[in-house]
Amino acid sequence: MKDLLQITDLTAGDLTLLLELATGFQDDPGSAGHPLTHRIVPMYFAKPSTRTRLSTAAAVTRLGGTPIAVGPDELQLRRGETIGDTARVMGSYAAAIVIRTFADADVAELAAAAPIPVVNALTDGHHPLQAVADLLTVQEHFGHLRGHRVAYVGDGGNVARSLMEAAALAGMDVAVASPPGYEPPEEAIAFTATEADRNGGGFVLTSDPAEAVKGASVVYTDVWLSMGDAEDDKARRRKALTPYRVDEHLMALARDDAVFMHCLPAHRGQEVTAGVIDGGRSLAFRQAANRLPATQAVLYALLTDRLKGQR
DSSP states (O other): OOOBSSGGGSOHHHHHHHHHHHHHHHHOTTTTOOTTTTOEEEEEESSOOSHHHHHHHHHHHHTTOEEEEEOGGGSSGGGTOOHHHHHHHHHHHOSOEEEEOSOHHHHHHHHHHOSSOEEEOOOSSOOHHHHHHHHHHHHHHHSOSTTOEEEEESOOSHHHHHHHHHHHHTTOEEEEEOOTTOOOOHHHHHHHHHHHHHTTOOEEEESOHHHHHTTOSEEEEOOSSOTTOOGGGHHHHHHHHGGGOBOHHHHTTSOTTOEEEEOSOOOBTTTBOHHHHTSTTBOHHHHHHHHHHHHHHHHHHHHTTOOOOOO
8 A cells, every 4th residue: 555545545454553553653753763764755735734734744754754845836736747747756856745735636646646655634525644643532532442433513524524434444433414415425425334334333424413422422523614615605504504513512412421523723603612622521632633643653654565455
């Protein structure tokens, strides 16, 4: 397995390995040695970033390498150079490429042409690094993943998709509550249902937040408006998603020891109340911290050819 473009690239065993590696990097950041000594990792960001940019740079540095952040205006892509040509050139200099952009097709084209590992650091369709960090956070908090129910409430976009796919691979119970028209893609639903059943979990898709959250160990949500959403779509999205706000009443329907999670940035008063995200049950900032060991684990596993991948 050369690249990590989406969670469905992984097997259940691959995910377990990544979580084991990430846990080890939490305890001992230098335990992997320095496989990136004297090597660079370009980080291409077509979208703004806080957690992804800093955690990736730190992960590359921990592995002994030099991260180089570049944007659309700093490469020749906007002057007509193809993605494939760019990938081949980068591959002659670098050890891996991390890319955060819009279209999944662009990332797939980059990975197909690059002779080195490519990591999807967020696209419109997927956010695999976030999902690995999320499960690391749940495992760290509860001690294990199986037997716990993760309830995602809100827009079934890239964060929801990667989370539900990863939770299914881990054998968790997965519940997703989205308003009509905002459900996760059909292929994500099919993968989650199949893998949850195969790995000992379950899957529920509903339009009722209360149904999803009932008995959940983890209540998760994301912003209503993502980067790239059209301005004229904002009012419609707010109207549809307002009933899916995570507040104290909704949290009370989950388990007594349930935690709240959010990938950040958060908009208090929109998708979540301040009392929830800033309260004692919130793991949002622990998730952010865990982006570092999770990214380090992904890069290390790809660089050392440790992942089998879906065949």
